Amino acid sequence: MSLLLVRAADRAVTSTDWLVSQHGFSFGDHYDPQDTHHGVLLVHNDELVAPGQGFDTHPHAETEIVTWVLSGSLVHHDSNGNRGVIHPGLAQRMSAGTGLTHSERNDDAENSSEPAHYIQMWVLPDETGHNPSYEQRDISTELAAGGLLPLASGDRRHDSAIRIRNAGATLWVARLATGASATLPSGRFTHLFVTRGAVTTEGLTLATADTLRAADLGGTRVTAVSDAELLIWTMHSALSDLFT
Numbered sequence: 001m002s003l004l005l006v007r008a009a010d011r012a013v014t015s016t017d018w019l020v021s022q023h024g025f026s027f028g029d030h031y032d033p034q035d036t037h038h039g040v041l042l043v044h045n046d047e048l049v050a051p052g053q054g055f056d057t058h059p060h061a062e063t064e065i066v067t068w069v070l071s072g073s074l075v076h077h078d079s080n081g082n083r084g085v086i087h088p089g090l091a092q093r094m095s096a097g098t099g100l101t102h103s104e105r106n107d108d109a110e111n112s113s114e115p116a117h118y119i120q121m122w123v124l125p126d127e128t129g130h131n132p133s134y135e136q137r138d139i140s141t142e143l144a145a146g147g148l149l150p151l152a153s154g155d156r157r158h159d160s161a162i163r164i165r166n167a168g169a170t171l172w173v174a175r176l177a178t179g180a181s182a183t184l185p186s187g188r189f190t191h192l193f194v195t196r197g198a199v200t201t202e203g204l205t206l207a208t209a210d211t212l213r214a215a216d217l218g219g220t221r222v223t224a225v226s227d228a229e230l231l232i233w234t235m236h237s238a239l240s241d242l243f244t
Contacts, residue, residue, distance in 0.1 A: 003204070003212065018053035018054075023043075025042065025044060049116045051106050051116075053106055062099075067086055068195075072118075073088075074104050074105065075103075089140035091161040092137075094133075149172065153171065184232065
């Protein structure tokens with residue numbers, strides 16, 4: 001089984017006076033032709049945005065964008081008239097489809113001094129030419145029960161909180177108390193990211209912001225060393241499959 005452990009400190013970082021963005025793959029000025037994606041996952045950015053700051057209106061097309069907020073909140077606006085405040089426990093996705101523009105900014109409506117900390121992930125759709133769309137859903141109640149939940153999926157077998165336009169890709173979220181375990185779902189490609197805490201799997205210990213990329217880890221157990229949250233992509237397609 002092929003395993004690649006990427007420690008948090010080894011990721012490329014983009015820093016400005018209002019943004020710290022740690023990249024899971026090549027992004028922006030950081031380009032490595034050997035590190036551009038895993039399965040159909042193109043972007044996995046761990047972002048910290050200062051209060052009152054953010055990304056002004058910019059375009060996207062033919063990309064499924066999923067955002068998971070860890071702390072603070074973001075305000076989303078797009079050219080289709082969608083507006084949402086994204087906070088911890090809220091699943092959110094934007095399907096860019098044939099094209100739209102949007103902005104994302106730290107929600108400082110109450111003059112908060114808290115940065116917005118979130119993970120943003122981009123997946124390629126398996127069909128193009130659709131109209132743009134937007135979806136968000138609060139899953140705080142489901143998360144409180146612990147265990148493994150399908151957060152975003154295009155696979156009809158999984159009743160996920162939100163839907164994406166890729167039938168072979170599913171994003172799972174797991175919240176595990178210290179000592180608790182979960183069984184990883186199957187997939188041709190697996191991408192596991194620790195948003196908080198620490199876990200062990202396959203003889204490895206992963207701390208906060210560490211990543212494990214692998215082939216199919218279906219049936220493998222992951223155990224929390226401390227209270228932990230995980231984001232896990234399982235994907236049945238390679239990037240090349242979408243262009244043949």
